[in-house]
Amino acid sequence: MKILRRYISFLLLIALSGTSCIKEVKVPLRFVPGRLVVEGIISTDPGPHSIRLSMSGDIGSGLQVPEENLVKDAQVLIRDDQGKVINLTHTGSGIYQTDSSVLGEVGRTYTADITLTDGKKYVSKPEKIAPIVPIDSFQIRFLPDFSPTYPSYLRTYIYTSDPPDQENYYKWEFYSYTRRRTLGVGCGFGCVMLEYCLQRISDNELQILADGPINGNDIVNQGIGNSYIFSYGSHFFDIAQASITREAYQYLQLYKEQSSRTGSVLDPLPASIRGNIVSADNPEEFALGFFSARSIIHKKVIVIPHGITQYLLDISADAFFLKKSIPCYDAYPNTLYYDPPPADQVPPPPAWNNADTVRVYWNYP
């Protein structure tokens, strides 16, 4: 009986080791010739406005577009619906820029026109700049995080009244300057300088909204971006609300879904994201990417900490303070350099000289 039981257990073990498994495999991948990728925006902001051209690569391409895939010798124009032609010149790395005096106008329709060196021509579908929708108000909240990997942050929430008589599509953008710190550089007995600097941070959250479900009502509590707290000091926010076209909204929505695929069953189906740029000879042949014309309104805000002392904050943000004796502006990317002022007085960036100030209560519970 014992032998029988052992034998059956052995059989079971073999039988049940054949269960489902997931393993990494190499699959034969088709080669498809590179396609033109266009990323361009013209807006009501002061120029220059840019269009970036590159070619798509095969599956193995890394995070940076390889040099050979950047398109540096194309002829790029933007035309408006009144016959005006705006020339763009290549300024490096596949980026073509207009003159800084060029400004997009609300109500005008713009089309991008690209001719490659092999004669192939691509045009965008016309994009009309929608009227500006102002930001009613905004709120900034302090969101603590206790982990050493993620800093606490300030998050901005927008409140806007959606105009009822229009079809509106929104895109919000946000970046901020936040104070960073190092041990600084010695300047004599008991003197330290270049300890602090301002770093430009942008999470690049894609926040878009169509007014269909809410038309005419208010947009409330729309979170649009985070500014991270690495040390004690004011933050300098740029809050922007853009009005985009329906086609731009649909493109960005598809882009958002496709870039969030995780391989689970609830993913959207894989797709080529079709934009608004087609071959001039064959309007059914699409280039990748999108050319967008939009109106945009910015609000610059200085956020002053309130309800917490430098001492306390420096303890909790200790993990984000680079303990090396180098100038702050060398330690971190995208920083603003200042002539050595007194260490704890970093002046606001020039664009914030007339900005509103807001006191936000930062407190750890």
Place this chain on the structure above:
Amino acid sequence: MFNTSHLLGFYTSVSPDAVQDATLYKGGMPSEYGGRISSLLNMRIKSGFSEKIKFATGISPVSVRLMANGPIIKDKLVFTAGVRVAYPNFILNQFPGTFGNSRAFFYDGIGKLEYQFNAKNRIGITGYTSYDKFKFDTETEYEWRTDLVSLNYSSDLSEKLSLKVNANYSRYGSHINSLLTKYESKLVSTIEQRQAKATFQYKVNNKQRWEAGVDYIHYTISPGTRNPSSDSSNILPFSVEKEQGRELAAFINAEFDFTDKISLQAGLRYTNYNYLGEKKVYSYEEGGPLTRETITDSTVYGKNDNIQQYGGFEPRITLKIGITETFSFKASYNRGQQFLQLITNTTAISPVDFWKLSDSHLKSQYGDQFAAGLFKNFNAGKYEVSLEGYYKKAKNLLQYKDGANLLLNPYIETALLNSQSKGYGVEFSLIKNTGVVTGQLNYTYSRTKVQVLTAFANEKVNDGNYYPADTDRPHNFSITSRFRLGKGWSFNANFVYVSGRPATYPDGTYSYNGTIITDYSKRNMDRLPANHRLDIGLSYVTKRSPDQKRYSMWNISVYNVYGYDNAYSIYFIRYHDRLQSYQLSVIDSAIPSITWNYYF
């Protein structure tokens, strides 16, 4: 029945013990059957009309089954009942470590009760229930349920005229349970069918038979309801509105045996379909693709209001010509209509599907099939050879749009596109019926292609050309064989080879908005590796004479002898700058099994 197998095709959905016979209609569909453009597998459950109650039972380490059929009141009230349970679950939980996570479980039960009023009238009721649970990975668990009940009444009204009445109810539900912490939820989609059918059969003489009747089917579909399944879950409840539809058909069919060599079956079916409320139906801007942003209005229809109507004639004709005693030729033409379609996402790690009725945006489907074949018997039926070919076209099939969100989408018409398909194939079959060695060899070459039809360039799939459909399998080869070794021993070996399913692989990478995007510019232009496996089995039966009442049968078998890991799906995940491809296999090694069956 809406699900046709257990454990993703590993087991049949109905226990073979309970089946009397099964007929597969590939072409030459009689006009009494409608509602689908595909083939029909008609299974008849064993009857209890016998001398005494018979039992059959089988036990293996992972499943157990029990079947009984026979008379309650001899020749008057008879029954058939069977239950089957597979519990790799329970056994796996007894083992620590890797086997601790349960992976699969199913059961099914079937019962039939028949009452013979008198020589001319009989009534029967059949019930079937089945349940499957399967876990693909640690985060997702699937459950499938079917419940069905069917009532059959037959009456010989006169020597030549008889009446058959059938009423049935069938419900199928598929559940996806998400087990991810903080996101525990249950997503359910169901389809219910209620049918009533009456058929009159009139036998004019031995050479002529007529049939006519009516067929009514009502569908209720719940495309998706999601609810949180724990108190700490962040998931909000959401559901997509149910939909209802109804088919009403009338049919007539005649069979003529002109000579003993030539026979003809001709039939006509007319089916009328209505898409019914209650439902909120959206209207969209003209002259552009249907998108969420181009909704112009919505109309709310009341219960059972007619929202959309479709209908048409379905002619059916089959001709059989006996060229010699053993050699015959058959040709057929069918038109079928279909008013609902299964929407499948086959590009995820595992399939998700739900049914969709034809409505004011999505037209009803119809298809035409031509088939012809040659059949020959050799050596008084010892060998049968056949060669058949078919050509099939279908219109108004649904395909998904690029980037579509199929699940829980209240605007599902914005995710679907109209398409047409064409298919053709040649099937060769060789059967050996008698002798020490018996078996079958089948090879089919077939293609099924689909073409998306849209006026809008940004909706086109594969540039508007025909491309392989999800069901396209160019090669399908199988051998089944049985060796009678004498003294109750027999050995069987089966081999199958099927081309892999078409797949959509990424074919490009580009940068936009500071991130890397994976491009999938073509659909279904790649293919999963072919599926093949060898199963062998040895069986020993203790039955020594035809009237021996009690006997047992031992089976030792090995499924997937050479342990090939057949790909179930291939999917891609991007990790920063690398795109990784993964294969999911359901079975990746040989599975031995031993079963003891007892008949009494």
